[in-house]
Amino acid sequence: MVDEAKATSNGAFGSRVVLFIKKYWLTAIAFLAFSVINVIMLFRYHWLFGGQDLQFHLQRIDEMYHSLINGNWNPYLATFNFNQLGSAVMSLYPKLPLYLQLYDWW
Numbered sequence: 001m002v003d004e005a006k007a008t009s010n011g012a013f014g015s016r017v018v019l020f021i022k023k024y025w026l027t028a029i030a031f032l033a034f035s036v037i038n039v040i041m042l043f044r045y046h047w048l049f050g051g052q053d054l055q056f057h058l059q060r061i062d063e064m065y066h067s068l069i070n071g072n073w074n075p076y077l078a079t080f081n082f083n084q085l086g087s088a089v090m091s092l093y094p095k096l097p098l099y100l101q102l103y104d105w106w
Contacts, residue, residue: 063090064098 021028041047048054059081067075067090076091 060090060093061098061101064095065102068102 038049041049060078063078063081064075066080067073074095076088078085078087078090082089
């Protein structure tokens with residue numbers, strides 16, 4: 001087993017990664033298994049696990065879709081969803097994951 005004090009005092013990135021993997025391997029495998037199960041359920045059964053804020057993020061994706069159709073490639077205000085109030089929620093969250101999701105929709 002790797003000595004934790006020796007690995008942290010050495011400061012080598014590789015030794016810290018090895019220590020992290022040895023310490024949290026079970027957590028990483030469980031996370032990977034749950035991720036694979038969710039992806040299988042999404043693509044095979046068209047079922048998406050709904051967390052507490054799933055509707056909010058789906059509205060963000062729909063807002064980005066409508067904005068792109070109307071020629072706005074970088075919307076800062078949500079004018080189609082969120083009760084059409086012009087909410088600035090689009091400027092507070094990253095847009096790259098939304099562009100990747102929209103690529104899948106088109």
